Amino acid sequence: MPGLTLSSGERWAAHGVAGLARSRRIAETSMLIGAACVLSFIESALPPVAAPMPWLRVGLANVAVVMALAYSGTSMAAAVSIGRLVIVGLATGGLAGPGSVVAASGALCSLAVMGVLARHRRVFTPVSWSAAGAAAHVLGQFAAAAALLGSTDVWRLAPPSGLLALPFGALVGAIASTVASRLPHGRWPNG
Amino acid sequence: MLTRGDRILLALTAALLLALWPLAAASGGQSGDRMVVVEGPSGRTAVPLGEEAELTVDGLLGHVHVQVSNHTVRVLDAGCPDRICERTGPVSSPGSVIACVPNGVVVRVEGRGDAGLDAVVR
DSSP, rough: HHHHOOHHHHHHHHHHHHHHHHOOOOOOOOHHHHHHHHHHHHHHOOOOOSSTTTTOOOOHHHHHHHHHHTTTOOEEEEEEEEHHHHHHHHHOOOTTTTHHHHHHHHHHHHHHHHHHTTOOOOOOOOHHHHHHHHHHHHHHHHHHHHHHHSSGGGGGGGHHHHHHHHHHHHHHHHHHHHHHHHSOOOOOTTT | OHHHHHHHHHHHHHHHHHHHHHHHHHHTOOOOOOEEEEEEETTTEEETTTTTEEEEEEEEESSEEEEEEEHHHHHHHEEOOOOOHHHHBBBBBOOEEETTTTTTTTEEEEETGGOOSSSOOO
């Protein structure tokens, strides 16, 4: 504002408030990354959901990603998703391997689709963000696998995998909605 | 509760994937007797599906053991972390694929019956 000047004390106070908000954001992001890692490890211990497609998972870790997306936005969701990939990759020793490339490709495609849908919260709920994100995740993974293998044959498996991913993604979105509705903050959309 | 937009989006996504299914199924098929083709970093190997054979190909992580038996093909051992290729189990239909991404190895069944077409002219 023209002519507005702050005293040194007021400037320090503003800096402190901004610092608190930043600290809070870091803490919230870290908690969601931790939750995503734990969910990822739990899911890896479970049997595949469809025996003919052992690569298909429910994607429980994405509950944390969807919550981050709805609570804050695409940047926090990206931090949670990528943070989880890095930590799980380091813990399992597969960080620099082709599996991580496939996982990262799926995560980026999913984030892109969910980020676009999340901008229209009056039209779409987290259930459909997550379902569409799950289908995009599967297609992104197959694209990376086809590129790594130098073969288009794997694309035969993509449409049935993507169709199965839709209900699982919707389930993840529903879980994220239910968990977040129990949170004390009033920033959850549509609830 | 799902909104109207949710239902439309889910229906459109499912319709898109269903529309892509025939296109994806037609990728990489050939006519003729069924053959097992194993492609990896060390090259390409093909054997008839009707033969009894055990193949060992070099992948990025080590040896990948493929068994052709009883008109089916399966990956016996790949040494990869998740063993998704081993858990896929035996396949025999033309167009079936077993992929081991960490090893860079693809096992596919080629033959008559791919996408219901006898031949594809490009």
